[in-house]
Amino acid sequence: MELSNSSLSAYHFVGIGGVGMSALAYILAKKGFRVSGSDIVANNRTRRLEALGVRVIQGHTAEGLIGNPQVVYSSAIRPTNPELAAALNKGLKVWHRADLLAALLNHRPSIGVAGTHGKTTTSSMIGYMLLAAGWDPTLIIGGEMEAWDGNARLGQGEYLVAEVDESDGSLVRLYPKIGVITNVELDHPDHYANLEQVIRAFQQYGQQSQTLVACLDCPNVATHLKVDVGYSLAGHPQAQYQARQIVYKGNSTAAEIWERGSLLGQLRLQVPGSHNLSNALAAVAVGRQLGLEFPVIASALAEFRGVQRRFEAKGEVGGVTFIDDYAHHPSEIRATLQAARLQQRRVVAVFQPHRHSRLAALFQDFACCFENADVVVIVPTYGAGEPASEHSDSLRLAVAVAEHHPQVRYVSSLAQLPQVLTSILQAGDLAIFLGAGDLNQQIAATMRAYAAQVGEQLQTPPEGE
Secondary structure (H helix, E strand, O other), X not given: OOOOOOOOOEEEEEOOOOHHHHHHHHHHHHOOOEEEEEEOOOOHXXXXXXXXXXXXXXXXXXXXXXXXXXXXXXXXXXXXXXXHHHHHHHOOOEEEHHHHHHHHHOOOOEEEEEOOOOHHHHHHHHHHHHHHOOOOOEEEEEEEEHHHOEEEEOOOOOOEEEEOOOOOOHHHHOOOOXXXXXXXXXXXOOOOOOHHHHHHHHHHHHHHOOEEEEEOOOHHHHHHOOOOEEXXXXXXXXOOEEEEEEEEOXXXXXXXXXXXXXXXXXXXXXXXXXXXXXXXXXXXXHHHHOOOOHHHHHHHHHHOOOOOOOOEEEEEEOOEEEEEEOOOOHHHHHHHHHHHHOOOOOEEEEEOOEOHHHHHHOHHXXXXXXXXXXXXXXXXOEOOOOOOOHHHOHHHHHHHHHOOOOOEEEOOOHHHHHHHHHHHOOOOOEEEEEOOOOHHHHHHHHHHHHHHHHOOOOOOOOOOO
């Protein structure tokens, strides 16, 4: 499928407020197409689109399809959705989100960043690097960056950088010039029956990439994928790009970067942890494939300050720093808490399981991934529309975590969380809210409650007000 060349073409996005859908809607609107959409609630992304002239309707009704537009939907939208059903009944052209991304990506020089973890930060680093190099790229990212005020950017340069989602298997529709794979694990048991199916999807994506850049520190990548350009923090012998003499600090990282046995130079990052150094090494490999000089790459990455909801500091109250992080898989939680431990502070980890299927499938891994937290607080699972089961009960998870960890609390509702946390927190703590659901909406309330307890006046309202 290809986009119409006519700017008179209209596109209607069902679920336009989602991070992936809103990015595509933004690109089409900036290209001059007529864009509309719907979602259950408004958010910052829908408001940004409305400022571009996009008509956003609250709620899903067939009446929202004005003028017989082409309709875009994602795997989160079910066939019973009234807008999608009406579009199909009318015979309107219907696009899956991945088909629209493919229409944008497959017909121009593109960099597609895939992987179970780290793809948002890695694609943002690559986009930031190309911006700093003056390449003026188009960006479609699964997270928000201050550098381009959102999750998408329409540039005039030839390259497009996109985050590639594997959650519904749609990555196999993409044919990037440079494909990046950060790692391969089972993270979406609602779609994949087992790890073997995940590996097959990534294998196909890798085969469809003209050049595959991938992390050889991931056993599933090293064993199952044919990698053209490998990178490694652990000295993998087949990795063309390696980081050595690594120094991790609380809020920064430094390392020597080697290319095919030759020292390129020193890389310094303002984002902490080995996972972010690995993400940056992927960006280095891509930049060098494109012909960028290492000083240009290193200078850009040194200025990169991270993506929203990736170890994002939301503020400090009474000596407690509040962190919002999207980690929702055991490997992500472990990496985030390892980075937090570098700050040599007491770490209070608040975790909201995301999806019943993920918690059930990875239950034992979740039970053992909090070793770098001093205190663990578990709240009810964010189901994302999935039915609950006895194997996805968050209280059961709290009991399992307590078998490996000395300090675990269970909070039976989010409404009780601020009060419970104020009884736990103390000056000097790092309070990390972990999850992909709505847990982060409690950060502002917790900051207010803790400020009241310690008698501190908040200088500005917490973000999320």
